[in-house]
Amino acid sequence: MSSSRESKEPQTQYYTISNFKFENGDTLPEVKLAYQILNPQNTKVAIVNTCFKGRLNGTLTHSTGAFSDHKIILFALLGNGESSSPSNTPNFPKTLEYMDCVRAEHTLLTKELKIGTVDVMLGFSMGGQITYHWITMYPEFVRKAIIVCSSARTSRHNFQFLEGPRAALESARDEESGKYAFGKAYSAWLTSAEWFDDELYKTMGAQSLAAWDKAVMDSYHDWSGKDLLAMLGMWQRGDIARCVPQAKGDLGKALQMIAAKVLLMPCETDQYFRPYVNQREKVQLDSATVAIVPSVWGHIVGGDADKEATRWMDDKIQTFLQQ
């Protein structure tokens, strides 16, 4: 479910922040942010974040399309196993928040890369949720935001769906069984009923549903159960109304604090980040455009799973950047 890049993978860099204080009050002596810079020759700046279970290599960055004239700074979310995570950091906080990721990235951008504003920020799924948190916490920092298959607040339905994989992992007899059960409890949500009906796993090289299922389960081998749970918790608590005190927990107020121009791209068949949620957000987000991706690939359309849809999204992004 990852894309291949046309060019050689760029080098991953690590930036260390000392005495980093997390949202939950914990402090770590060192926090590392993993990132890559693509198209470094360009002046305009695009920020992209990884998604749940996403690594830097394999993340859809539009580097040869809509962002080909942008310098792209691609961040690994905290907890993804590349940036600081439970699997690589002793005493990692029990709860991780999007606000932690935003503050770490803001420090790297301003202190290390001397960037005061960015032209565009893009993210898919959890990458879209951190983007939403970014533009709420730092409304003057980002000019345009592209949020793919995501939402400003994790819906109760989405929260409850995530309870399944979480309980499967936490109740398991050992980590390998737990990751297997986690993957199983997650798998039918990834795409859509129509996608299964049409046997579209065959276009991914799987000859049968069972072969696709095995490939999905195998994709968990290089993930730590602890990292999956840290990220999943961050996702479940995702809510821009929590990231700025002035919003007082009110989603509408938080949305109204956003200054960036926003392009929301839900997928019409996404089973958990549903298009109507973005349409409701738009009511209080004057600057937003909603472009519903026409695809039966469901949620994973935002991860470059459907090449035709990727081209469709790239076109929408190009138009949005020209506005």
Next chain:
Amino acid sequence: MSSSRESKEPQTQYYTISNFKFENGDTLPEVKLAYQILNPQNTKVAIVNTCFKGRLNGTLTHSTGAFSDHKIILFALLGNGESSSPSNTPNFPKTLEYMDCVRAEHTLLTKELKIGTVDVMLGFSMGGQITYHWITMYPEFVRKAIIVCSSARTSRHNFQFLEGPRAALESARDEESGKYAFGKAYSAWLTSAEWFDDELYKTMGAQSLAAWDKAVMDSYHDWSGKDLLAMLGMWQRGDIARCVPQAKGDLGKALQMIAAKVLLMPCETDQYFRPYVNQREKVQLDSATVAIVPSVWGHIVGGDADKEATRWMDDKIQTFLQQ
């Protein structure tokens, strides 16, 4: 998620079949079918079957509505803990099929109750699937069939969703943890995204999502993990093209063998028994009517979860019976 009956619960009866041969080749010396007879004074006969995780008491039978002038024979599916099941029967077969339930019920109806044809058969979810198998295996036995939130063949998407709860239970450190993880991996599928958004669990007496979640998990206490898995396997393998050799595995051929008049009632927001599947079935099922239940209660609408929808369905059934 169960309904209350207006009248006193009828008595549960048990019928024993000796030397019962299962579809998988196993034979048991005794198989027991649990059933109830409601409105015994009537002449017209209606058959109703329980659903997944359904017990006789609590099953929606329309006994005071559309079926008030019918004698209702309500069957407990094999595996439900009331009829013969892994939890109450030594050496219970490793795989259970709808065909086994149909044959056992056919024996009881013809040998014990001396019934040669039934006027109407109704079922919700797995109860709808056994109904579909019944009218394919014994096309002359049932005049009319009402199939609620169900399908003739379990879709790949539905199959894959069930892999989640199954793996969660099978991977767990013990049965209690396993049933908990099973319930969690199942719970977000029960209703719909809109239902969670609208906090409709509050109409069920739960003050919060967490309280509803706890009530759902508590509902697993009097279920055996083995029974859940036996029923879930039967559901995953549900396919009327497997129950008659003449169909040769072809769903269209199997549908064309059905003689009963059929009313298909999917719910518009059901996340796994999707309305479009029934609409596709209708193409090869001349006698069928599809009436899509307008409700945000998703799948469980068929289990009497939404009283307004129950009345809507009861009206549709009354009209269908008069045709």
